[in-house]
Amino acid sequence: MKPFLYSLCVVLFLSPLLWARPVNDRPGATAAGSALSMPKQCQPGKTSPEGLGWRLSANKPVRVFYLKDNFNRAESDALARGVNNWNKALAEIDSSIIFVNSGERESVVRDELTITVMRGAPKGKERVGEIKFYTKPNGAVRMTVIINPVVTDLNALTSLMTHELGHAVGLADCYECRRGTTAMSAFKGKNKGNDVYEPSACDKYVVATGYAAAARNGNTQALTFLEQQ
Numbered sequence: 001m002k003p004f005l006y007s008l009c010v011v012l013f014l015s016p017l018l019w020a021r022p023v024n025d026r027p028g029a030t031a032a033g034s035a036l037s038m039p040k041q042c043q044p045g046k047t048s049p050e051g052l053g054w055r056l057s058a059n060k061p062v063r064v065f066y067l068k069d070n071f072n073r074a075e076s077d078a079l080a081r082g083v084n085n086w087n088k089a090l091a092e093i094d095s096s097i098i099f100v101n102s103g104e105r106e107s108v109v110r111d112e113l114t115i116t117v118m119r120g121a122p123k124g125k126e127r128v129g130e131i132k133f134y135t136k137p138n139g140a141v142r143m144t145v146i147i148n149p150v151v152t153d154l155n156a157l158t159s160l161m162t163h164e165l166g167h168a169v170g171l172a173d174c175y176e177c178r179r180g181t182t183a184m185s186a187f188k189g190k191n192k193g194n195d196v197y198e199p200s201a202c203d204k205y206v207v208a209t210g211y212a213a214a215a216r217n218g219n220t221q222a223l224t225f226l227e228q229q
């Protein structure tokens, strides 16, 4: 068995207009007036992921659709658990982002602030999942999450969905991170998760600090890609 199985995060830059100034999101940065403090166990690169360098700032719910007949009921419930677990985490950190499980669709949904989850082959044969971001010049964003058909274990599906939504809210992979510490760590095997089924304390902290930094910079775009640092 391969030691690591990755998922891929693909950002399709259809518009250069969405590039903006980097925000101050160094680890440990705290927002004025907020009480964000880094949990002791969070060590970037070891137990805590870094930010991808962009924020999804939604003023309305992000609807999550499942492509028709791609998942059986138990599988879509397992994926929905990943969605619900992120909602719980986002509420805890006072984020305005809410995901809404919105049922099946016949085809990929192209409306803004949607995620279509489907079966397919992620780029790279060792990959178990992939998220793609599509942006338009007006700032509209939609996403697709592609789940490798080999992933059928229900816990693995919850783990994978939690991981992909981590990218959706701006977390980077952390393949070096100790398993069990973050949703963004590598997977144990093709049909196994990474032992994390909901955002960890460190995941929540990194998301919260990133968004606080973006808010401080007056960043109110629907989606802003920020230069990687």
Ligand SMILES: [Zn+2]
Pocket: 006, 007, 008, 009, 163, 167, 172, 173
């Ligand atoms: Zn990933």
